[in-house]
Amino acid sequence: MRLGFLFENQYVLSSNRCSTSVPRDPRIRRRFRAHSIHWFDNLSSVERSRQQFTGKTQEKLRQAIRANVLDCPLRHNGNTNMVVTLIGYRATGKSTVGQLLASRLGWDFVDTDDQIVSVSGKSIAEIFREDGEPHFRELERQQLQRELSREHAVISSGGGAILNEQTRQLMRESGPVVWLSASVETIVERLKEDAASTGSRPSLTGEGLVEEVESVLRSRLPLYSEAASFVIETDERTVDEIVDEIMSQLGPESGGAS
Ligand SMILES: Nc1ncnc2c1ncn2[C@@H]1O[C@H](COP(=O)(O)OP(=O)(O)OP(=O)(O)O)[C@@H](O)[C@H]1O
Ligand SMILES: O=C(O)C1=C[C@@H](O)[C@@H](O)[C@H](O)C1
Numbered sequence: 186m187r188l189g190f191l192f193e194n195q196y197v198l199s200s201n202r203c204s205t206s207v208p209r210d211p212r213i214r215r216r217f218r219a220h221s222i223h224w225f226d227n228l229s230s231v232e233r234s235r236q237q238f239t240g241k242t243q244e245k246l247r248q249a250i251r252a253n254v255l256d257c258p259l260r261h262n263g264n265t266n267m268v269v270t271l272i273g274y275r276a277t278g279k280s281t282v283g284q285l286l287a288s289r290l291g292w293d294f295v296d297t298d299d300q301i302v303s304v305s306g307k308s309i310a311e312i313f314r315e316d317g318e319p320h321f322r323e324l325e326r327q328q329l330q331r332e333l334s335r336e337h338a339v340i341s342s343g344g345g346a347i348l349n350e351q352t353r354q355l356m357r358e359s360g361p362v363v364w365l366s367a368s369v370e371t372i373v374e375r376l377k378e379d380a381a382s383t384g385s386r387p388s389l390t391g392e393g394l395v396e397e398v399e400s401v402l403r404s405r406l407p408l409y410s411e412a413a414s415f416v417i418e419t420d421e422r423t424v425d426e427i428v429d430e431i432m433s434q435l436g437p438e439s440g441g442a443s
């Protein structure tokens with residue numbers, strides 16, 4: 186049986202006949218995916234080209250991947266779990282975009298920052314101040330672990346959720362991971378203008394705002410990249426346009442463009 190393969194960080198099922206080749210039980214599907222990824226990671230790039238990409242141009246391949254990448258999980262609507270997780274630095278729009286995306290997909294929307302605030306009865310700034318950042322990270326890890334086992338949902342994660350390796354892996358195993366990106370200038374501008382920043386975005390380094398965004402973003406880029414199924418640039422784009430592009434990347438089965 187052909188399994189699946191990863192290309193440009195996207196998990197791809199190699200067959201269109203997923204209903205027969207992919208186990209329906211979510212637990213078995215997770216193992217199946219993990220195995221496929223491991224299998225692909227262990228192939229040399231030359232071997233990958235020979236086995237998978239022979240005779241196809243890169244662009245054709247990309248199109249094929251876009252068309253197929255989420256075809257199978259979405260076709261199993263109702264049978265398997267399928268969670269879309271939004272990742273990205275502060276103020277890249279995870280919460281704003283996530284709400285609209287969830288309503289377009291008709292799925293539940295979950296914002297793990299909001300959940301942590303509501304369960305703990307404290308703002309994120311208070312948690313950082315009174316209990317320390319490591320405590321917040323642990324709450325975040327637990328919250329995401331719980332929510333990623335939902336059947337269908339759009340999850341807006343916190344900007345630093347990807348710091349945890351176990352969380353990164355679980356996100357990827359649970360469905361597509363959408364990385365919202367923005368330039369330092371855009372992030373700084375949005376952070377300054379958003380009244381919610383004071384309570385929900387305590388300083389991470391003690392540096393000035395611009396220096397902090399530059400240094401923390403730089404250090405996290407490899408982790409966002411590792412966790413992501415695909416990236417969406419958000420600079421100078423409306424929330425509607427961003428959701429349209431995500432829907433289009435998710436493929437026709439999500440109601441997105443073909
Ligand atoms: N595409 C966009 N264009 C203009 N403003 C935006 C866009 N996306 C989000 N914003 C604004 O940026 C601010 C931050 O957005 P949001 O809270 O959704 O970001 P976030 O990624 O969830 O941040 P955090 O990681 O801190 O939770 C809000 O004021 C929001 O209205
Ligand atoms: O980037 C971060 O580390 C954070 C982002 C926010 O979403 C919150 O989770 C919190 O302010 C920490």
Ligand SMILES: [Mg+2]
Pocket residue numbers: 279280281296298341342343
């Ligand atoms: Mg948010």
